[in-house]
Amino acid sequence: MTDITAISAEATPPQKTKLQLALRKPGFLIGTFIIGVSSLLALMPGVFAPLDPNFIDYNAVKQPPSWAHPFGTDMLGRDSLSRVIHAYSVNMQMAILATIFALIIGVVVGALVGFYRGIADMIFGRLVDAIITFPFLVLVIAVVAVLGPGLVNMYIAITLVGWVYYARLMRAEVIAQMGNDYASAGVVMGYSDSRIIFRHLLPNAITPVIVYWMTDMALAILLGSSLGYLGLGAQPPQAEWGVLIAEGRNFITTAWWLSLMPGIAIVLTGLGFSLVGDGLADLLRPRG
Amino acid sequence: MTQTVMEIRDVGLEFPLPRTLLDLLNKRPGRVVNALNGVSLQLHKGETLGVVGESGCGKSTLARCIVRLYEPQHGSIHFDGQDIFGAGMKKDRSYNRRVQMMFQDPYSSLNPRMTTGQILSEALKVHKMRPEDEIPTRVAELLELVRLPQDAAQKLPHEFSGGQRQRIAIARALAVEPEVLIADELVSALDVSVQAQVVNLLLELQERLNLTILFVAHDLRLVRHVSNRVAVIYLGRIVEIGDSETLFANPSHPYSQALLSAAPSINPDDKGEAIRLEGELPSPLNVPSGCPFHVRCRHASDLCKSEVPPLLAQEGRGEVACHHIEEINQHA
Amino acid sequence: MTNDMPILEVRDLCTTFSRGGVALPAVRDVSFNVGKGEVLGLVGESGSGKSVTLRSILGLSRRYGDVTGDVRWMGQDISRMPERKLRQIRGRDIAMIFQEPMTSLNPLLTVGMQLTETLKAHTDLGRAARRDRAIEMLDHVGIPSAASRLEEYPHQFSGGMRQRVMIAIALAANPKLLLADEPTTALDVTIQAQILDLILSLADELHMGVILVTHDLGVVAQTCENVAVMYAGRIVEQGSVRQVLRTPRHPYTVGLMRSVPQDVPPRTQLYSVPGTPPSLEALPAGCAFAPRCQNQTEACLSARPTLETISEGRAAACFNPMAIAQGEVA
Numbered sequence: 001m002t003d004i005t006a007i008s009a010e011a012t013p014p015q016k017t018k019l020q021l022a023l024r025k026p027g028f029l030i031g032t033f034i035i036g037v038s039s040l041l042a043l044m045p046g047v048f049a050p051l052d053p054n055f056i057d058y059n060a061v062k063q064p065p066s067w068a069h070p071f072g073t074d075m076l077g078r079d080s081l082s083r084v085i086h087a088y089s090v091n092m093q094m095a096i097l098a099t100i101f102a103l104i105i106g107v108v109v110g111a112l113v114g115f116y117r118g119i120a121d122m123i124f125g126r127l128v129d130a131i132i133t134f135p136f137l138v139l140v141i142a143v144v145a146v147l148g149p150g151l152v153n154m155y156i157a158i159t160l161v162g163w164v165y166y167a168r169l170m171r172a173e174v175i176a177q178m179g180n181d182y183a184s185a186g187v188v189m190g191y192s193d194s195r196i197i198f199r200h201l202l203p204n205a206i207t208p209v210i211v212y213w214m215t216d217m218a219l220a221i222l223l224g225s226s227l228g229y230l231g232l233g234a235q236p237p238q239a240e241w242g243v244l245i246a247e248g249r250n251f252i253t254t255a256w257w258l259s260l261m262p263g264i265a266i267v268l269t270g271l272g273f274s275l276v277g278d279g280l281a282d283l284l285r286p287r288g
Numbered sequence: 289m290t291q292t293v294m295e296i297r298d299v300g301l302e303f304p305l306p307r308t309l310l311d312l313l314n315k316r317p318g319r320v321v322n323a324l325n326g327v328s329l330q331l332h333k334g335e336t337l338g339v340v341g342e343s344g345c346g347k348s349t350l351a352r353c354i355v356r357l358y359e360p361q362h363g364s365i366h367f368d369g370q371d372i373f374g375a376g377m378k379k380d381r382s383y384n385r386r387v388q389m390m391f392q393d394p395y396s397s398l399n400p401r402m403t404t405g406q407i408l409s410e411a412l413k414v415h416k417m418r419p420e421d422e423i424p425t426r427v428a429e430l431l432e433l434v435r436l437p438q439d440a441a442q443k444l445p446h447e448f449s450g451g452q453r454q455r456i457a458i459a460r461a462l463a464v465e466p467e468v469l470i471a472d473e474l475v476s477a478l479d480v481s482v483q484a485q486v487v488n489l490l491l492e493l494q495e496r497l498n499l500t501i502l503f504v505a506h507d508l509r510l511v512r513h514v515s516n517r518v519a520v521i522y523l524g525r526i527v528e529i530g531d532s533e534t535l536f537a538n539p540s541h542p543y544s545q546a547l548l549s550a551a552p553s554i555n556p557d558d559k560g561e562a563i564r565l566e567g568e569l570p571s572p573l574n575v576p577s578g579c580p581f582h583v584r585c586r587h588a589s590d591l592c593k594s595e596v597p598p599l600l601a602q603e604g605r606g607e608v609a610c611h612h613i614e615e616i617n618q619h620a
Numbered sequence: 621m622t623n624d625m626p627i628l629e630v631r632d633l634c635t636t637f638s639r640g641g642v643a644l645p646a647v648r649d650v651s652f653n654v655g656k657g658e659v660l661g662l663v664g665e666s667g668s669g670k671s672v673t674l675r676s677i678l679g680l681s682r683r684y685g686d687v688t689g690d691v692r693w694m695g696q697d698i699s700r701m702p703e704r705k706l707r708q709i710r711g712r713d714i715a716m717i718f719q720e721p722m723t724s725l726n727p728l729l730t731v732g733m734q735l736t737e738t739l740k741a742h743t744d745l746g747r748a749a750r751r752d753r754a755i756e757m758l759d760h761v762g763i764p765s766a767a768s769r770l771e772e773y774p775h776q777f778s779g780g781m782r783q784r785v786m787i788a789i790a791l792a793a794n795p796k797l798l799l800a801d802e803p804t805t806a807l808d809v810t811i812q813a814q815i816l817d818l819i820l821s822l823a824d825e826l827h828m829g830v831i832l833v834t835h836d837l838g839v840v841a842q843t844c845e846n847v848a849v850m851y852a853g854r855i856v857e858q859g860s861v862r863q864v865l866r867t868p869r870h871p872y873t874v875g876l877m878r879s880v881p882q883d884v885p886p887r888t889q890l891y892s893v894p895g896t897p898p899s900l901e902a903l904p905a906g907c908a909f910a911p912r913c914q915n916q917t918e919a920c921l922s923a924r925p926t927l928e929t930i931s932e933g934r935a936a937a938c939f940n941p942m943a944i945a946q947g948e949v950a
Contacts, residue, residue: 179396181393184357184397188384188389190414200399203399342810452896482665483879506808509880512881513886513890547809550810551809552836552841553841553882554837556862564810568781569811
């Protein structure tokens with residue numbers, strides 16, 4: 001059916017901007033909304049949280065959801081809603097800090113090995129094989145075990161392992177883009193390698209990496225809260241979803257809301273990132 | 289008085305294929321694609337040299353060697369008397385300014401994320417063709433040169449048709465004021481009516497800017513139209529080279545003869561002599577011994593199977609690589 | 621035309637695709653006949669609707685767009701036939717070959733399996749007979765040592781050989797009409813010549829009608845009896861190849877022919893049609909070619925000329941057709 005697509009590609013419609021088209025997709029809209037709200041909560045938790053997350057009230061221990069405490073209270077009488085909202089700061093921070101360095105390192109390394117190939121690429125290939133054989137979580141836990149628990153060490157651990165995934169994706173994309181003559185044209189024009197790599201290839205190759213980044217942020221939140229749950233990430237009394245779920249675990253039959261509410265927050269935020277990623281895939285693709 | 293600007297001597301290039309599991313098991317070396325098997329030619333100042341041949345014959349590889357996208361394993365290419373792969377020249381980016389290339393696919397040869405204006409000004413800036421403040425004027429001049437509207441500068445490649453994109457590619461090449469242009473299937477992807485526009489532009493610019501052009505194409509009518517001289521390539525070797533009109537009116541090599549007669553004429557009454565070639569182009573993975581054409585040639589003898597015919601100048605013709613050139617052309 | 625009764629009659633065929641709520645009139649009011657053993661050329665540039673016309677005949681465009689008009693196969697209207705019934709005609713009576721033989725063959729099945737599969741669907745031959753017939757077919761389309769090549773996979777064939785395989789598959793059920801969509805565009809000239817010869821000789825031997833879609837006027841001149849020139853979804857000129865190419869009447873046909881660098885002094889400016897073809901959703905109000913036309917008048921901008929018979933078996937859609945002398949090309 002190549003011909004049919006060829007025809008529709010040839011006939012350019014009254015140009016709608018890609019943003020307009022993307023905003024028509026309900027998924028992208030919902031995702032943007034979720035991430036927007038999440039970011040607001042993360043930036044100004046104090047504004048939205050009704051109470052201090054660490055305010056202990058022994059008179060209101062393990063209260064079920066009510067008007068006074070919409071998400072109930074925990075075993076120390078702290079307001080769950082306030083704790084979940086304050087956790088947005090930590091968990092959204094995880095989404096960014098656990099991935100951004102992996103993204104940058106991965107993009108640069110991937111672009112370089114993809115462009116130059118040769119021995120560096122072979123070594124890279126072996127490294128990727130070695131790292132990818134292990135489950136991600138196991139490797140991260142191993143690194144955290146060496147460095148010691150805590151948020152910063154967790155970010156270092158996730159970056160150390162995670163950049164490989166970005167680099168692998170970037171390398172494949174750069175190699176694919178080099179099949180296009182605009183890369184050859186850059187060489188023929190006498191442009192420097194760095195200009196060809198970073199000015200020409202990178203902007204065209206980065207779309208799938210950005211999309212992957214969105215999913216990876218969701219995964220980072222999940223991973224961060226898993227580590228928090230296991231006691232290797234954020235440390236109590238820090239309000240963090242994994243920590244909150246762990247705290248509620250012992251009371252799961254009597255105070256179900258303690259684990260459920262942060263769980264829902266994780267799912268919602270993860271969904272938001274995935275939906276945005278999906279929409280971005282369309283938004284960032286060049287036309288023509 | 290012809291002045292040689294580019295001298296290609298005995299250029300050979302092979303691409304190794306990755307060794308397959310079977311190769312490893314049999315302890316065989318990996319196979320190689322023989323893309324070019326000793327090509328020699330000169331490019332004269334101000335001429336258009338057409339290069340024709342079927343797909344896989346090595347014509348595009350040759351073009352890419354000339355602009356240093358590939359480095360041949362054998363032979364040499366001299367530009368202005370200097371070896372372009374020599375130690376001193378290899379890093380010299382001014383060569384890339386003086387010898388430019390235009391590609392076949394107008395959809396992939398332009399960066400889809402850069403506007404025409406950015407594409408052209410980048411070329412001007414990198415080679416410092418103009419001081420910074422004169423660049424917009426020069427971009428406008430270039431657009432006018434290739435007959436694109438001025439608002440083209442703000443547009444992205446996807447907003448143009450195939451023909452317009454090739455004009456942008458021509459403008460980009462001309463931005464750096466080159467002496468030699470390599471046109472690799474420049475108009476093959478375009479519709480006939482648009483082809484004519486681009487060819488006209490190329491001819492006109494050549495005249496105006498005194499360009500030397502290597503015109504690589506598979507469309508014989510087009511090559512005949514634009515070229516002063518023509519080289520016919522078969523399996524990585526030149527089998528015939530000479531003045532365009534002589535060669536097309538009176539091809540000497542049996543392959544050139546077959547190639548020309550296969551091109552369908554638009555005159556329904558002109559069915560041609562219909563020399564039909566038997567069989568297919570052999571794979572460049574195993575080029576036949578001797579004359580590469582002997583497996584498809586009806587004049588082939590034992591000599592052709594064992595010895596490669598040299599490319600020799602013929603009386604009243606160009607240079608032809610055929611053992612039986614005299615007999616063949618007696619009959620004709 | 622050799623036969624009185626056409627095997628295929630296409631009347632007022634229109635195919636409309638839509639994208640993002642915008643209607644794209646890909647084919648408009650296309651009518652033609654194909655007789656037994658006739659080779660009809662459908663020529664035009666990319667986006668002219670020639671391939672979509674071909675696909676609409678076989679009902680392949682229905683899924684993607686809206687098709688109206690009549691397509692009569694042996695007197696029977698197949699344009700509104702249910703998919704299930706149409707499938708029996710497709711492949712058996714009407715076969716199709718495509719431009720890119722690599723993508724039309726299944727890379728995971730041997731050539732023999734793909735051939736016998738077609739035979740199984742459209743004939744009642746037994747297993748052994750199918751194999752014999754498959755070998756015979758490959759032989760017929762000029763594939764050497766056919767028996768051994770049955771076990772090979774498409775990637776083991778060269779481009780020209782793959783196109784031969786495609787033709788063999790298409791012919792397996794003895795079709796009466798072959799639809800060929802740019803069958804030689806991806807091939808080299810020497811191979812193109814072989815394939816066109818093959819199609820011609822098969823048409824002749826099997827009395828098979830052929831519709832050959834191509835952008836190459838040379839291919840039309842050398843293979844077809846009749847030709848329809850398409851522009852922006854419509855037939856603009858129609859007639860016998862000799863008449864149309866000798867004395868083209870529509871300015872677009874003239875432009876196309878004169879763009880071909882044949883019999884013009886070397887290194888001179890070629891005639892070229894100014895501008896580019898219109899996009900389908902922004903077709904001009906009058907004649908679609910008017911903005912590029914040298915004979916353009918007021919009328920052309922407001923009204924659209926219909927395809928009118930101008931002489932015996934000859935039609936053109938133009939208010940100001942070229943005078944015969946003016947259109948003379950060769």
